[in-house]
Amino acid sequence: MTPEVANPVAPVRKSLLWLVAVGFFMQTLDATIINTALPAMAVGLGVSPLRMQSVVVAYSLTMAMLIPASGWIADRFGTRRIFFSAIVLFVLGSVACALSQGLGQLVAARVVQGLGGALLLPVGRLALLRTVPRAEFLQAMSFVAIPGLIGPLLGPTLGGWLVQYASWHWIFLINVPVGLLGCIATLRFMPDIRGVALRRFDGAGYAMLAFGMVAISLALDGVAELGLRQVSVFVLLVFGFASLTAYWLQAARKPDPLFSPVLFKVPTLSIGLLGNLFSRLGSGCMPFLVPLLLQVSMGYSPLHAGLMMLPIAMAGMAMKRFTTPLITHFGYRRVLVANTALVGVTMGCFALTSPGQPVALHIVLLLCFGAVNSLQFTAMNTVTLRDLDSSMASSGNSLLSMVQMLAMSLGVAAASSVLGGYSGIFGSAAPIDTLHAFQATFATMGLITLASALIFWHLPPEARAVQPPQPEVSGHG
Structure with missing residues (x-):
């Protein structure tokens, strides 16, 4: 790329990166706040905290349902209009969540949120796919993920504080000012990209x-x-x-x-999708299980539980700096096989936690999980999309997003079923009984993640990250 071309494009590309990051921020902030607040919400709604998974499943399942149509919708109406509409819908759903008076209303409002989120994430990623040069794509995705990780950094603590000193209803209203800023930025910076040849839906x-x-x-x-x-x-x-x-x-x-079988002739995409599905089936339940464990079985207050989630987000942000060099040096196959195994082992280590252990030991475990989980997500996402040409970008991107959300929905539902099964074995009358149920659940879900490492072994050994030149993105990363 010559300087004459790079310089005029640089400011626009920077603004687009920040705009997509705002979408990730809204998603991650909402996800982490609600997971920390689930026990308090259960008390307010008069249900068991171990039966609150429908609030999480309704959101992720709605996203998984609508995502397959997101690529066609973006090609038909343009990325700017759809991204703007997605933010508006997400904010309206957040307000409806805050006004909910029962579990049924809350689940319905989460469906509205999911409708917005289903368009928000894939359309933002699609805009990056079609504007960022391929050699810079991995670093661009890592850059976008860093502001998105501010959500997990603020969400658990802020959510715990609001629940403890105000009401859980307020955790959803935090999306309103962020959404308004996102709407303004969308109208100014989001390119209006449409499909060249629109196919029939x-x-x-x-x-x-x-x-x-x-x-x-x-x-x-x-x-x-x-x-x-x-x-x-x-x-x-x-x-x-x-x-x-x-x-x-x-x-x-x-x-x-909707999704052409031709997509699966791209080895990195087919293997990446299967790896995403099965590895996230295990690790996707962690944001749901960990806050429940801390509050239900270990006696943490909502604020204390929120503070304990900070190490995961901090380690995830720090790990982004090393993602590109690691993949460039070792290749996607070695990194994903080894790191998937580490994610599973780290999850299994949560089965050894107990209230009598030093807090520092729990923090170290959370830091380790945050680091390997961050590397896992970035590597899986980029290897899945790296070999798609422009004609496959829209449908391949939508398929990846659908698999991610479906795996999260199935993971939370599966973990809840496993937790319910172990609760029936160990009982749930006392905190020590629920602790044993949580420990067995972490061990089981860790094994599921560990098994998924075998999928990534089939990646082409020559698949590596392209080490990009030092573009304008690197100054922010």
Whole structure:
């Protein structure tokens, strides 16, 4: 890239990076605040804190449902209009959450939030894919993730403080001023990118895909909360997998499917998607489980539990600086195989925690998890998208976002089911009983993550991060 071209583009690209980072900030702030506040919300709503997963699942599942259509919507109406609308919808959903008077209303409001979030994240990433040079993409994604990690840095402590000294309703209103700033920035800096050749939307395929995801997620969630009997769970699972299978059979013979099977001819994308699904199935439950463990079984106050989540965010931010050099030197395969195993082992170590241990030991464990989890997410995301050409960028990006949110929904639902099962074994009458249930759950979910390391072994050994020149992005990273 010549200086004559780089200099005029630099300010616009910087502004776009910051704008997308605002979207990540809104997402991460909301996610971390609500996880810390779940026990207090359960008390206010009159339900068990171990049965609050529907608040998390409703949001992530809604995002997973709408994300498949996000690429087509962005190509049809333009990234600027959709990104702006997504922020508005997200803020309206936040206000509705704050005004909720019961669990049903709160879940419905979280669905509205999910509708906004489903468009916010993939459209922002799509704008980066189509404006940032390929050699700078990894570093751009790392830069965007750093401001996004400010949400986890502020969220747990701020959420704990609001819950302890005010009311849990206020944790959602924190999105309003951030959303207003995001709306202004979108109108000014977001490019209005549209698809060159707009294809026809695959409505039938979308219906089958969405139904399959909802059925499977409800089956897992039903074990923990809905009280569904084994027959009902089995029927939901069968219909869910049958619907997903029917979609892929139709996609193989349809000229313009929602997600073309041609995408899976790109090795890094197919392996990256499978790795995202199974590794996040385990690690995606950690933001839900850890605050519950600290408050329900270890006697932490909401504020203290929020402060204890700071090491995860701080280690995650610090690790971003080393992500590109590590992948450049060792390659994606070695980094992801080793790091996925480390994520699983670190999760399993939470099974050894108890109230009598030094707080410093818990902080070290949280720091370790935050570092390896941060490296995991950045490496998985970039290896999945790195080899897509411009014609595949929109659908590939939407597919990755859908898999991420689906894995988070399934992970929380699965962890809740596992936790409920162990609670039935150990009992839940005393804190020590719930502690044993939490310990067994962490060990189980850690093993699931550890097993997913085998998927990344199939990545091409030559796949490495392209070490970019020192562009204008590096000055902020």
